[in-house]
Amino acid sequence: MSATKEMTHEESLRLIKNMIQSVKSDFEDDSFQYLFWGWLVFSAAIIHYTLIQLNYEYASLVWLLMPVGGIVSALHSRKQNKGRKAKSFVEQFINHISTAFLISLTIVLFSMPHLQESCYPMILVLYGIFLYTCGSAIEFNPLRFGGALNWIAALIAFNVSFEIQLLILAGAVLGGYIIPGYLLKRKYSNQQSLNAA
């Protein structure tokens, strides 16, 4: 690019538009976290439900997978952030939202003895906030719908037994994390093809 080339006013505006657009279309593939947590929570909820049906005493131990998931997820984030050459305002906003979500989730999990059967519905409310906000930040409707689905699931879950809550939780993460995760992955692949063309 020349350092001295004179531009017309039209060329200047076109250049600004192209540069801003190039940053916008250069978004990173963040589908891993949605798919990873979606499948992990989905599997844990289904296994927990199955073990309860089999009258297994320590069925809830399946949730010990979550701290392991937390380590895998953190390592992946660290690796991805290291490879980023530019930080966008949207990424920064999502990082803040993720922090707020994790703190809130930790408080709910530590309050499990008090919340008892309201614990999973409360988690679904938090999922709803997280998904809807992230979906709005990246202007991706499947995540917004996923958030709304989790709020509806929370409303229902407050009124059913613990076993049914597990099935509702599995359905909510399927619609809130897994399906939007795959759609996000496809959107990223399409964008990559367009950028390469």
Next chain:
Amino acid sequence: MFKDLDPLLHQQLRLSVISLLVSTKEAEFGFLKDKTNATAGNLSVQLNKLADAGYITIAKSFRDNYPLTTCKITQQGISAFENYVSALQDYLKSK
């Protein structure tokens, strides 16, 4: 009467850099080089001009033992960019 265009921004490479930095929180030298297709030497000179005018800040650090240059737009840079775009729009509206 049209506002004068900021001569510092009315130049292809510097305008590209400012447009990129307006859209990001911060960007590495390599990112700006890839996006603008500029040579490292030319980009470096233009970044220093923008930094001298107070439009951007340049931070030098190390990552994995390699030098890392990170650029960030300042409030003064944002105002200058906004004034530049506004002047362009005024001109184009009058045509």
